Amino acid sequence: MPPPLPPEVSEVLENSLVAILTVVNERGVPVSHPMLPLFDRETQLLYFTSSILFSKKLRHIKRNPRVSVLFSHREYVRSDNYHAVMLKGDARVIDEDLSSAWTRLLGLWRRKEPYIESYLKQRYAFPLFWERAIIEVRPKTVYVWPNGDLGSEPTIIRMEEGY
Amino acid sequence: MLDPKLLERFEQFALSFIDEDGYPASIPVTVALIDGQIRLKVPRGFDPERLQGKIANLVANHITPLPSGGYTDRRYIVFRGRVIHAEGGELQLETFREYSWDEHKTPFPEYVEITTNSARAYLESLGKRLGETFKPRLGLFWSFFRTVRLPFLLATLGPVLVGGGAAYYRGYFHPVLLLLTFAGLALIHMALNLANDYYDTLLGADVVNRRPTPFSGGSRALIYGLVSTTEARILFSSLFAAGVGVGAYLALLRGPLEIAILIVSGIFLAYFYTAPPFKLAYRGLGEFAVFAGFGPLIVLGTYFVQAGSLDSAALMASIPAGLLIMLILYVNEIPDALFDKEAGKRTLVTRLSKRGVMVLLAAFLLLVYLFIALIPVLSLGPPTVLIALTTIPLSLRVFKEVDRNFGNQYAMIPSMSLNVKNSVVTCILLAAGYFVGALL
Numbered sequence: 001m002p003p004p005l006p007p008e009v010s011e012v013l014e015n016s017l018v019a020i021l022t023v024v025n026e027r028g029v030p031v032s033h034p035m036l037p038l039f040d041r042e043t044q045l046l047y048f049t050s051s052i053l054f055s056k057k058l059r060h061i062k063r064n065p066r067v068s069v070l071f072s073h074r075e076y077v078r079s080d081n082y083h084a085v086m087l088k089g090d091a092r093v094i095d096e097d098l099s100s101a102w103t104r105l106l107g108l109w110r111r112k113e114p115y116i117e118s119y120l121k122q123r124y125a126f127p128l129f130w131e132r133a134i135i136e137v138r139p140k141t142v143y144v145w146p147n148g149d150l151g152s153e154p155t156i157i158r159m160e161e162g163y
Numbered sequence: 164m165l166d167p168k169l170l171e172r173f174e175q176f177a178l179s180f181i182d183e184d185g186y187p188a189s190i191p192v193t194v195a196l197i198d199g200q201i202r203l204k205v206p207r208g209f210d211p212e213r214l215q216g217k218i219a220n221l222v223a224n225h226i227t228p229l230p231s232g233g234y235t236d237r238r239y240i241v242f243r244g245r246v247i248h249a250e251g252g253e254l255q256l257e258t259f260r261e262y263s264w265d266e267h268k269t270p271f272p273e274y275v276e277i278t279t280n281s282a283r284a285y286l287e288s289l290g291k292r293l294g295e296t297f298k299p300r301l302g303l304f305w306s307f308f309r310t311v312r313l314p315f316l317l318a319t320l321g322p323v324l325v326g327g328g329a330a331y332y333r334g335y336f337h338p339v340l341l342l343l344t345f346a347g348l349a350l351i352h353m354a355l356n357l358a359n360d361y362y363d364t365l366l367g368a369d370v371v372n373r374r375p376t377p378f379s380g381g382s383r384a385l386i387y388g389l390v391s392t393t394e395a396r397i398l399f400s401s402l403f404a405a406g407v408g409v410g411a412y413l414a415l416l417r418g419p420l421e422i423a424i425l426i427v428s429g430i431f432l433a434y435f436y437t438a439p440p441f442k443l444a445y446r447g448l449g450e451f452a453v454f455a456g457f458g459p460l461i462v463l464g465t466y467f468v469q470a471g472s473l474d475s476a477a478l479m480a481s482i483p484a485g486l487l488i489m490l491i492l493y494v495n496e497i498p499d500a501l502f503d504k505e506a507g508k509r510t511l512v513t514r515l516s517k518r519g520v521m522v523l524l525a526a527f528l529l530l531v532y533l534f535i536a537l538i539p540v541l542s543l544g545p546p547t548v549l550i551a552l553t554t555i556p557l558s559l560r561v562f563k564e565v566d567r568n569f570g571n572q573y574a575m576i577p578s579m580s581l582n583v584k585n586s587v588v589t590c591i592l593l594a595a596g597y598f599v600g601a602l603l
Contacts, residue, residue, distance in 0.1 A: 029181075030220050088182070127309075128283075128388075141184075
């Protein structure tokens, strides 16, 4: 297991409401999706849940697991400390149990969106929306622009090599 | 030429491209629009030369978090193009594709409907891969709740109570038979709802409807894959059969001929409301079918089971009851009208202008109260039925709300809810008027 990300980077990942997930389509072209990121500090893995209503990205990842994730919007990071972070990594889609496997991430989800419970109670209203695959991203290379200063050189962390 | 206003609605931008290591990269960029062209300033660590000639996406995203939870103003826009050199050593994105979503233009529930086929295809391919059949899992109760539209049974309860009340006023009351009557009619009503969904899906009316609401556009059980067409057919046939079974039992107890006539008429209206060859709802006859089915047939049927005979008082009571339940359908047709027209489902609402629809709504509401007022005047019921007139202010609110939100599917949800409440409450008050009148 690689060493954990620096705490200040983990803080950004844990407290971001939106991240841009970029996948590669069948023609080798990047496709980007704004999504809610869920970072598990214990496993150092980044998760997204994707409804099968918006399943193109799942097909793309299955074909090509290389992805990147960008956290660069100060307003969407609910933390006093902010750094712009972009990570490249390998993703996998977990979709054998679309109905309930993603609920294991509810703890992380609730921390960011506590009102999610009220939406869950209305699951019958949008049954397909709540059939969700998990996208698990294992960070490989992480670029950090301290304090979001894009004019400075980013710190590059290669997870396999340590830092 | 790019419209500058498009970019002004976003604060931050990201550029995504395939990096030298074969991984996609997303970097925050500063964007300026010069002579209609997108100029890019990339952060340190990414040499502009590295991006030159690459196909890239410029992504802008916006959400406004709400203090109460959730978000509003959700929108994103993506420009896809090739990164080229511009004057002054800057980079430019030569765009060739653009796509976006703005919830003010396509509300999220509509977005969900548009992508339903994609979800169904995903479930199908997953099923093939894993050798199982996948469908959205809601649990038995919620699947049933949604598939047969359980809350709509209030539309059966109201007229049953009116029929029961009219009989009670005449001195007949068999509570067990009243419960059995309701049970039988509820089974037929659930069958009607599902048969309606089944044929509206086959005939396309529910398929083309991109803006269903909890009150309109069908249950979506077939469209979402909660039940297959075969399961739906088996379920609605079984419900019809069970309803007929209860009816047959009541017929044996109270009078085979009259109840048989009422059941056959009711099943005919319920099934052919949507089913070919009659497709009553598609020919502008659905409203009449609902009036006749939920008014005279249910009220007279309930009265007959209680009294063992028919009565002009019951017939009189059935008219406002039928109109009230028909009004639920009538108002619920308004948000569907656009899509019903597209599918060739020519409901009454699709045949009228907005003014025509509203005039008819006012006329129906007026008729409801006129018939209620006539009941004691014609000595066909106690004066206590006039308690149902207390909903007149609610009816006025229904009229104003429907008029205000006319045609806007999602904005009409509270108006439809209010209309259902008005119809059911008026029906129940009418029934209560008979019960109370008998006791005084």
